[in-house]
Amino acid sequence: MEHAHKEEAQYFPNPERMDKVEESMENLEKVVRERNRAYWQLETGKSGEQEGEQILNEL
Numbered sequence: 001m002e003h004a005h006k007e008e009a010q011y012f013p014n015p016e017r018m019d020k021v022e023e024s025m026e027n028l029e030k031v032v033r034e035r036n037r038a039y040w041q042l043e044t045g046k047s048g049e050q051e052g053e054q055i056l057n058e059l
Contacts, residue, residue: 036048
């Protein structure tokens with residue numbers, strides 16, 4: 001697979017890089033969620049997040 005990428009002059013994604021990208025995206029999601037929570041608290045006095053509920057399923 002790496003050889004095919006080299007033949008077509010495309011970069012082969014580094015597994016370590018993919019882990020870093022995934023971690024960065026999780027961090028971005030946390031920051032955006034925190035910003036949205038702060039915005040809703042300023043505007044409405046509530047967090048704006050929906051309360052989650054765990055439902056166990058037999059499947």
